[in-house]
Amino acid sequence: MKRTVPLIITATVGVVLIVSNFIPAFRAWGEEATTFFSIIAAIAFVLGGGSLLKVHLRKISDRNAGWGYSIVVLGTFFATLAVGLLKIGVTPNPAFPDMPWAGDVQARGTAFWWAYEYTFKPLTSTMFAMLAFYIASAAFRAFRAKNLEAMLLLGTAFIILLGRTFAGYWLTSWIPIDGPFSGLRIEELSVYIMQVFNTAGNRAIIIGIALGIASTSLKILMGLDRSYLGGGN
């Protein structure tokens, strides 16, 4: 029961959706299934929130190390949730001003927008921006041009980096732009690498990924791969 029903659900849903793709009258089932999937994903956020509560409440009640930060997590979680679900500071929809719940919660000026604009956005973008330092640091330590393959990787990265900066443009600006050697200008070289070599490599990778996904999907739908159920075979 615990493992058979999920296998039947997976196989039935998968086969029905694949078959419906070949029957024009039922093609809309795919779109419907995507909407179902999105709804379940939205409900999964509730599961994520519940799990967050469980973990951090336990941490606080047990007075584990760093429990004070758990209070910050829960405080900001509940504050954002409250201003978002209760639509605090939301102005009415001009077309239906008598309906207070019809306003857009993400509109500029709402409390939820404030939380996004002044906390979520700067924090996440700064975290991603910090990766610039770590990538540069890792590259400096790991990149060694000790063989042809490493030299190709390093050289390409260097040309692409230079090609997107003014320095790259300036370095080869002495090559006439309409002459026969204009392709040697770094910005042109960068474009050529992206359009030819990079495209060739990416195409092969994409073809490989597509084949891998198709074979994995078939294994799952036929019940050969049951790893998503947990507990081995």
Added chain:
Amino acid sequence: MNRQNVGVIVVFLILGVLVAARAFVGDGMGRVYTRLDPVEMVRIDRPVLDATLVETETETQTQTTESVWVRSDSDQARDFATASSQTVAWNRSEPVTPAEAFAAFESGETAGIRLDWPRTIGLWVAAFFTLAIFSFLYKDNPFYKVAESVVVGVSAAYWMVVGFWDMIVPNLLGNLAPGFVQATFLPGLDAASPQWAYLIPATFGVLLLTRLLPKGQWLSLWTLAFIVGTTAALRMVAYIEGDFLSQINATVQPVYQVVTDADGGVDGYATFWASLRQLTLLIGVLACLTYFFFSVEHKGAVGGVARLGIWFLMITFGAAFGFTVMGRIALLAARFEFLFDDWLWLIDPTNQRVVASAVGLLG
């Protein structure tokens, strides 16, 4: 408190002193100005002139009215609003540049322009969090941990709220109880009869939440099975159609690529380069695929082609690396621009404070 924590606190204190000093130099810093725009809407009953466009029970009716909301300062409001007409009013804040704000304050005609305290506080909060995250470059510290906790709390709630208002309300509740949703949240929704098929995602959603219960967690596997089955089927078809076939189709093209000039003749130079490009592309894809093909041992001719494939892949990875680094550096530049432009007012690339500076100098 160890020496390193003291070091971080000292650095933050020095920054704080510098920021405080900056706040009293020139035009100050870190302020957001907005213009308060009062909006008043009034409900009017206006005549519909062309009755043929209106579905009425009696086709012979020539004049009917419709109830609509219009701005109270509009011509229609003046013509059709009465003393008993329902009105709703609120304020809308539109951001203005410091230059506009300083000019308005200087002239005494503020026209609703004011210092927006919530957004100003938000700007300072954002600046604090940006610096707190950057402080991790030195080492892990309490400021970073607070910022990290805020990310976790806010992002979990953010996606829950977005999922609720953008997905659950319009797509789940909107299909199961369209009348209620139309009357309460989404007046523009087409209130058709309920779509009972949407009980399927509702049921699976509820089953998913059993994972939080002490018993019966295995029921959530049913939802997982639905998600896996749906994803496997949709992705398989999409990847075969969208990636596998389309990439092969784009690759298997004539090697001889004719490029014509403005007169319609063959441009030999451009044709040569376009053909070379196509040939290189074809060779590259085949060589990379040969490298990925492990059913044949990579020896002899196959080994040579596979080695060429590795070279193409190395160039691809190098390009991907360069692109990633540039993307991150662009993000970093955006954060520095936020700190130095929006917060500290030390740079002004978009000329938002030109007048402000002039006023400051004059004062």
